[in-house]
Amino acid sequence: MKVLLFLAKGFETMEFSPFVDIMGWARNDYGYDIQVITCGFQKQVISTFHIPVTVDKLIDEIHIDDYEALVIPGGFEEFGFYEEAYHEKFLQLIRDFNSKGKIIASVCVGALPIGKSGVLKGRKATTYHFKEGIRQAQLREFNVNVIDEPIVTDNNIITSYCPQTAPGVGFLLLEKLTSKEKMEIVKKAMGY
Template structure:
């Protein structure tokens, strides 16, 4: 199993990356960190991680799923990333796992894959608007799984989010 983990170059939410990564490592899931640019990505609380690929450089065919980490940087860097939005569509159309946490589920809505799907998001006026515009059926649960789409509402759901991803990968 191999996942592309999308991390904003600045202000990603640290535990939304670290908690699922612990679970992926424990279960032997290979991960590749991708971002809008190659190089060091800095979390809101100071964690640092190296992005080794950009969204333009990868194909959904190389992976079993994509995991999009949240935080303030997700809104700033991901909501407007045509490359990431196109990649999300490719993953979905190819029947792969598509997962997003915190503010990142809005990317799934922007990609048009949440029409009629149950999903959750970190609630803000902008994220709620994006989700509703994308046709999502918003749920008030920490983690929501609808087929191969997994969404979570924020840092406190990070561990359960990671577990849901591994469970869906193995289904």
């Protein structure tokens, strides 16, 4: 099975790397059939703090049926995150994943494009909680029931509220793709 890890310009590396590592450990050390495919609008995506990452696929090359889940790391506005995170092509990709009941997992402000896409309307979610709750207020504007907790799950959608939660979201995604028992094996091996 494949997980699509979408990297918008200005994404945070700390919110991206746990998914690569957790799924990598699961596949490499335990033989779980999970492959992470990175995706972006350009072949090279510049992260927050100017780290370039070369992605596997461009957004126009994505066929939804090839993937079990979509992962969206957050990013910084001043590094251009919302320019691509709010792009209509990406919002439609989120809608398409949701319409097929596939898992959508986000870290921090990665929840905001999910909210903007409309798929969180009337549902529970969370997003970045510091800076006077500005980002949570933005999520509420999309008619989302914002819960001030580290990780919030509503059916097929997982959201979280800061970079520290990224490994937790990664392990929860692994559990949903495999089982609680299989996830616990990897979690323990990684020292969590």
